[in-house]
Every structure is written in structure tokens, then in C-alpha cells.
Amino acid sequence: MNAALALLARDVKLAWREGGAVGVALGFYLVVIVITPLGLGPDLNLLGRIAPGILWVGLLLAGLLSAGRIFDNDYEDGTLDVLAAGPLPLSVVAGVKCLAHWLATGIPLVLIAPLLALLLNLPMGSVPSLMLAMLAGTPAVSFLAGIGASLTLGLRRSGLLLALLVVPLYVPVLIFGVSAVTPYVTGPNSLWPPFLILCALSLASMVLAPLASAAAIRNALR
Amino acid sequence: MISLANPTRFLGLVDKVLPWLSALVVILLGTGLYLSFFVAPPDYQQGETVRIMFIHVPAAWLAMFGYTVIAIAALGTLIWRHPLADVAAKTAAPIGATFTFVALVTGSLWGKPMWGTYWVWDARLTSMLVLFLLYLGLIALWQSIDELGRAGRAAAILALVGAINIPIIKFSVDWWNTLHQPASVFRTGGPTIDPALLTPLFVMAAGFTALFVLLHLMAMRAEILRRRVRALQQTQVERAALAEA
Amino acid sequence: MLDLGPHASFILAAYGVTAIAVAVLVVTTLADDRTQRRKLADLERRGIRRRSATPPKAAKTVTPKTTPSMTAPPGGETIETDPAEATAKKPASKRKPAAKTATKTAAKRKTAAKAKAPRTRKPRS
Numbered sequence: 001m002n003a004a005l006a007l008l009a010r011d012v013k014l015a016w017r018e019g020g021a022v023g024v025a026l027g028f029y030l031v032v033i034v035i036t037p038l039g040l041g042p043d044l045n046l047l048g049r050i051a052p053g054i055l056w057v058g059l060l061l062a063g064l065l066s067a068g069r070i071f072d073n074d075y076e077d078g079t080l081d082v083l084a085a086g087p088l089p090l091s092v093v094a095g096v097k098c099l100a101h102w103l104a105t106g107i108p109l110v111l112i113a114p115l116l117a118l119l120l121n122l123p124m125g126s127v128p129s130l131m132l133a134m135l136a137g138t139p140a141v142s143f144l145a146g147i148g149a150s151l152t153l154g155l156r157r158s159g160l161l162l163a164l165l166v167v168p169l170y171v172p173v174l175i176f177g178v179s180a181v182t183p184y185v186t187g188p189n190s191l192w193p194p195f196l197i198l199c200a201l202s203l204a205s206m207v208l209a210p211l212a213s214a215a216a217i218r219n220a221l222r
Numbered sequence: 223m224i225s226l227a228n229p230t231r232f233l234g235l236v237d238k239v240l241p242w243l244s245a246l247v248v249i250l251l252g253t254g255l256y257l258s259f260f261v262a263p264p265d266y267q268q269g270e271t272v273r274i275m276f277i278h279v280p281a282a283w284l285a286m287f288g289y290t291v292i293a294i295a296a297l298g299t300l301i302w303r304h305p306l307a308d309v310a311a312k313t314a315a316p317i318g319a320t321f322t323f324v325a326l327v328t329g330s331l332w333g334k335p336m337w338g339t340y341w342v343w344d345a346r347l348t349s350m351l352v353l354f355l356l357y358l359g360l361i362a363l364w365q366s367i368d369e370l371g372r373a374g375r376a377a378a379i380l381a382l383v384g385a386i387n388i389p390i391i392k393f394s395v396d397w398w399n400t401l402h403q404p405a406s407v408f409r410t411g412g413p414t415i416d417p418a419l420l421t422p423l424f425v426m427a428a429g430f431t432a433l434f435v436l437l438h439l440m441a442m443r444a445e446i447l448r449r450r451v452r453a454l455q456q457t458q459v460e461r462a463a464l465a466e467a
Numbered sequence: 468m469l470d471l472g473p474h475a476s477f478i479l480a481a482y483g484v485t486a487i488a489v490a491v492l493v494v495t496t497l498a499d500d501r502t503q504r505r506k507l508a509d510l511e512r513r514g515i516r517r518r519s520a521t522p523p524k525a526a527k528t529v530t531p532k533t534t535p536s537m538t539a540p541p542g543g544e545t546i547e548t549d550p551a552e553a554t555a556k557k558p559a560s561k562r563k564p565a566a567k568t569a570t571k572t573a574a575k576r577k578t579a580a581k582a583k584a585p586r587t588r589k590p591r592s
Contacts, residue, residue, distance in 0.1 A: 147383055151376050155366050165359040165380060168352050169387050172394035179398070201390070212383050215300070219375045270472035274481045281485065317492060324488050328481040335474040433489065440496045447503035454510045 003088050004096050011100030015069070025066040025105050026112055032058035033116040044121040051120035052130065052181035053174075058116070059109050059134065060141060060170050064163050066105045067145030068152075070097050071217065075153045084221055094217060095210035098146035099139075106138035126181050129191050133180035136195060137173050139202040143209035144169045150216035172201055229446045232306060236439050243436045250429030257422035265419065274332040276422055280430035281325035282346075285353055287434065288318020292360065293385040296378035306442070308374030309449070311381065312364055313441035317434060319357035325350055345399035349392050356384045370449070 015021050036054050037047055074080040074097075083093045113134055114127050122130065148166035152158035180194040258276035265272035291314045298307030329347050330340045341347070360377055367373035 147380075151363060151380055152366070157366065161359075161362055161366050164355075164362055168355040168359065168391070169383070171352055172387075172390050175394040175398040208386065209383075212379050216376060216379050219372055219379070222372065264472065269474070271474045271478060273478050277481060277485045320488050320492055324485050327484045331477045331481040331484070335477050437492050437496060440493075440500065444496060444500040444503055447500065447507060451503055451506045451510065454507070458510070 003086075004092055007083075007088070007093065007096050008100050008103075011097055012104045014073075015100065015104035021066060021069050022105055022108055025062045026108055028065050029058050029062040029109055029112065030116065032061060033119060037120065048121040048123060051117060051122035052126070052178045054120060055113055055117060055122070055130065056134075056174055056177045056181075059113065059138070060167075060174060062109055063106065063138070063141040063145055064148075064166060065159075067101065067142075067149045067166070068159050068162060070101045070142075070146050070149040071153055071213075072149065072158075075217075075220065080217065081221060084217065089214070090217060091210040091214035094146060094150065094213035095143075095206065098143045098206075098210065098213070101146070102139050102142035106142050107135075110134040110138055122181075129195075130181045132191075133177050133195055133198055136180075136198040136202060137177045140173050140198070140205040141170070143202075143205040144173075146213045147209050147216065150213040150220070153217065153220040173198065176201065229306060229309075233443060233446060236443050240436070240439060243432060243439070247429060247432045247436050250425060250432055254422060254426035254429045257425055262419050262422045268336060271332060271335050272419065274328055275419070276426045277430075278325060278328040278332055279423060280427040281321045281328060282350060283427055284430055284434050285318060285322035285325050285350060287431065288314050288321060289353065289356070289381075289385070289388070291438070292318065292381045296381040296385075299374055299378040300382070306446075308370070308378070309442050309445045310438070311377060312374065313445050314438055315357060315360050315364065315377075317437050317441065319354065319361060321430075321434070322350060322354045322357055326354060343399070345396045348395045348399070352391050352395070353388065356388070360384070370452075 033054065036058075040046060040050075071080060071094075074083070084090050086093075088096075110131060113130060117127055117130060145162070145166055147169070148162040151165060152162045155161060176194040176197045180191055180198060254276065258273055262273065262276070264270045292311045295307045295311035295314065298304040299311065326347065329350070333342060333344075333347075334340050360380060363377050363380055364373050367376055
């Protein structure tokens with residue numbers, strides 16, 4: 001347990017300190033959100049209607065962009081070999097690293113989402129549900145990205161490949177994430193069913209994804 | 223299964239089976255085409271376009287069948303380390319992807335006269351599109367990893383992750399579709415199909431399945447030979463290295 | 468010719484696309500099969516055989532010519548073991564895919580190889 005916590009603290013610190021990994025993800029998110037109205041035109045009604053979708057798509061892309069870092073640096077400098085040989089099961093290591101990605105990158109992305117929502121004219125009333133849905137859904141984003149990151153360890157063009165592998169897996173998160181927000185925009189549907197499904201998706205991926213990631217890491221280290 | 227683990231014996235079996243299987247494919251597809259063009263009556267609602275169904279539905283079935291084959295072979299790779307499992311999975315992917323593509327194109331060609339547009343974000347078409355993306359990801363992963371063993375295991379892991387996700391994706395796409403589209407335009411659930419249309423459909427489905435098996439066996443044979451060539455080239459290189467040393 | 472109604476072009480297009488896709492699959496698979504067979508025959512002719520085969524006699528035939536068979540297979544993949552040998556594979560050094568396989572086979576033929584020194588290009592472009 002202590003070892004896992006130490007690893008978590010180390011990963012979060014590393015993500016914040018070296019090379020502005022988090023800053024790049026946040027900047028990318030901002031760029032995506034800024035460029036969309038430029039492509040669609042400044043119609044505030046239209047923007048308000050599609051804001052949840054754009055905010056979610058931007059979040060997924062920003063999460064994907066930073067996902068390569070979950071395992072790559074440790075793979076390259078050999079830390080992953082040490083961790084694999086260490087006392088912690090590799091699936092726990094993988095899970096902790098994904099959790100660190102969520103804490104260091106996922107949460108900041110969720111926190112700036114309300115600011116970006118202002119740019120897109122999302123109705124104020126739906127901002128809390130947006131935040132709630134994103135908090136519930138982003139663990140799945142980080143853990144699924146972890147699968148892609150572990151499968152593409154050490155490959156050329158791994159970033160693009162990672163996106164191709166993981167984006168189909170994001171379909172449920174995107175759909176339920178957006179439908180948790182849209183009721184406040186379009187109609188009187190309840191927030192709770194999609195929100196609970198999002199929680200279920202996150203919990204399931206927190207349990208299952210580390211197993212897949214561990215298998216993939218072991219395969220890459222072999 | 224154990225005797226089939228030997229690729230040489232597998233190749234012998236394939237050579238024996240292929241002529242019969244080819245004949246079966248020709249007969250089934252010939253009968254199916256005849257039935258679907260000359261025997262099946264036009265549908266009272268959809269008219270002659272219902273004939274597209276006879277290739278669209280089998281192609282969609284093979285799209286899912288192909289992924290099932292890959293998922294089972296992935297288990298074979300990861301659990302039993304069956305030497306042919308990776309060959310089976312790797313060669314099934316392009317075939318499955320092709321039939322997924324065929325299902326998408328024929329669905330869209332069916333949709334134009336029926337819905338008035340080539341593409342609608344219909345739940346089934348959308349799920350099929352996501353399945354196509356999963357196939358592309360698998361193929362890309364196989365091509366990106368140089369070492370065959372690692373590529374096979376990585377693709378197997380991804381295939382299993384995808385297999386777990388497919389029902390969830392299907393469920394979410396259905397949810398999304400009912401949320402955004404009134405169901406009136408689309409046929410929800412299975413429409414009642416006239417028995418006169420059912421027989422050609424089954425014959426075509428059987429023919430397509432046999433075609434898939436045929437193509438898969440042929441591709442597996444070629445892949446086994448390719449791996450032999452590689453192994454031989456490898457020994458050649460090593461021998462040269464030894465000779466220089 | 469049977470009457471396919473007002474949407475005949477769509478029906479024919481659907482069948483046409485399917486036919487083309489299936490034909491492409493069949494042709495590429497058969498071509499691939501033939502290529503591999505040719506390469507295998509070519510390698511055997513030059514005295515490189517599988518484990519069960521007898522050691523080569525005609526060392527002279529191994530010329531440094533780079534025949535088409537020596538080009539890498541499409542996709543830029545490197546060589547690996549035969550699936551039959553995969554089970555007998557020894558634990559290899561980490562992350563060095565090119566240097567790991569078939570040491571056993573190579574060692575067995577060491578004596579034969581010493582005699583002729585074929586200069587071969589590494590089939591990895």
C-alpha cells in the first residue's frame with residue numbers, strides 16, 4: 001500500500017514538474033475549443049447546443065494526447081523493468097500510473113472545462129452537471145488510455161496508433177458523458193441514468209484496464 | 223486440436239479441404255444469387271431494393287463472425303499459446319474488415335433509396351462503423367510491431383479488450399440513437415421478413431460463411447509459409463554472420 | 468434481363484462492390500501464397516532448408532545476388548521464427564527483436580557455414 005502511494009506521489013509530481021506535460025494538455029484543450037467556433041461560425045445558439053459534445057470531444061483528445069506519457073518515460077529509462085521486478089503486482093503499478101494520470105491531467109482538464117464552457121455559451125445551469133459527468137467519466141478516459149499506451153510502448157508513431165486504438169473504446173464514455181449534460185440544454189431528461197452509467201464505466205475500466213495494461217507491459221518488456 | 227498445432231499437418235489438411243470448400247462456396251453462392259435475383263419476390267414496401275439485403279445482412283454477420291474468430295484466437299494466443307492462434311487472428315482481421323466495409327457500403331447503398339440519403343447515423347450502421355474502426359486499430363497494431371511474437375500478443379490483448387467493449391459500445395450507440403432520433407423512420411427491432419425472402423437470405427449467409435472460411439484458410443496457409451520464409455532468411459543471415467566471424 | 472425497378476443502379480452497385488471486394492481478397496491471398504511459395508523454393512534451391520532438411524551441398528550456388536526474394540515482405544516487418552519453432556523458443560534478450568532467434572539452428576550448421584561464407588543482405592529494409 002505504501003509502495004503504491006509512493007509511486008502515485010512520484011508520478012503526480014513528475015507529471016507536474018517535468019516538461020509541462022499538464023500544461024500542454026490544457027493548452028491543447030483550449031486550442032480545440034477555440035478553433036471549433038471559428039469553424040462553425042459565431043452563432044451562440046448553435047454553440048450552446050453543441051457545447052457539451054465539443055467540450056467532451058476536446059477533453060478526450062487532450063486526454064489521449066497526454067496518454068503516451070503514462071508509461072513511455074518509465075519504459076525508456078528502465079524504471080518499468082524495476083517496477084515489474086518489484087514487490088508490487090504489475091497490474092497495481094499500471095493502475096496507479098493511470099490514476100496518477102487522472103489526478104495530474106484529468107482533474108485539471110475538468111477544472112478548466114467551465115471556463116471553456118463560457119466561450120461556447122453553455123447555459124450556466126448545466127455547468128454543474130458537466131463537471132459532475134466529467135469527474136465521473138475521466139477515470140475511464142485515463143484508464144482506457146493506459147491500455148493504448150501500454151500496447152504501443154516503444155513503437156514508432158505510437159501517438160497516432162494510440163489514438164486509433166483507444167478512440168473506439170471512448171464511444172460509450174462520450175455518449176453518456178454528453179447525454180448527462182444535454183438534458184439541461186435540450187430537454188427535461190434526468191441527469192442520473194447517464195451519470196450512473198458513466199460511474200459504472202469508470203469503475204469497470206479501473207478494475208479491468210490495469211489487467212490488460214499489465215499484460216501489455218509484460219509483453220513489451222519481454 | 224493438438225494434431226492441428228503442427229503447422230505442417232495443418233497445411234496438409236488445408237490442401238485436402240480447399241477443393242471441396244471451394245466447390246461448396248461456388249454452389250452455395252450460385253444458388254443464393256439465383257434465388258435472390260430470380261426467385262425472391264420484391265418486398266411490398268421496399269420493392270426490388272430488398273435484394274441488397276441478401277448481401278448486406280450476410281456481410282454484417284461476417285463482420286461480427288470475424289471479430290469473434292479473432293477474439294477466440296486471442297484466447298488461444300494468450301492462454302494456450304497455440305502456435306496457429308496468432309496466424310488465425312492476424313489473417314482473419316483483413317477479411318473481417320473487408321466484410322465490415324462491404325456491410326457499410328451496401329447498407330449505405332440500401333439507405334439512399336430507402337432513407338433518401340447515403341448515410342444516416344442509424345444505430346446499427348454506427349455500431350458497424352465503430353467495429354470497422356476496431357478492425358483498423360487491430361491491423362495497425364499488427365503492422366506497427368516488428369517482432370511477430372510481441373505483435374501477436376499485443377493484438378490479442380487489444381482484441382479481448384475490444385470484445386469486452388463491443389456490447390457496451392452497441393448498448394451506448396442504441397441509447398444515443400433513441401435519444402437523438404425518433405424511431406419512426408427506421409425499422410426498430412427485426413422487421414417481419416417474408417419466408418420467401420428468408421430462404422435466399424439463409425443460403426446467401428451460408429455461402430458467405432463458407433467463403434469466409436475458405437479465404438481464411440487460404441490466408442492462413444500463406445501466412446504460415448511467410449513465417450517459414452522469414453525463419454529461413456533469419457538462419458541465412460545468422461549463418462553469414464557466423465561465417466564472417 | 469430482369470427488371471430491378473427504379474433503383475436498379477443501387478442494387479447493381481451493391482452487388483458490384485461486394486464482388487470487387489471479394490475478388491480483391493481472393494486475388495491478393497492467392498498472390499501472397501504464390502509469392503511465399505516462390506521464396507521458399509528459392510531459399511531451398513540455395514541450400515537453406517528447414518531443420519528437418521539435409522545440409523546443403525552446392526555452396527557455390529549461394530551468390531550475393533539480391534534476388535526479389537530477398538526484399539523484405541510488405542509492411543517492413545522483420546523476420547521471426549516459424550510458428551513450429553516458437554514453442555521451443557528460448558528466453559531472448561530484451562527488446563532486441565532482430566538478434567534473438569534461431570541461434571540453435573544456426574549453431575547446428577556452423578560447420579557447414581564456415582566453408583562457404585555467403586554474403587547476404589539482411590532482409591530488413
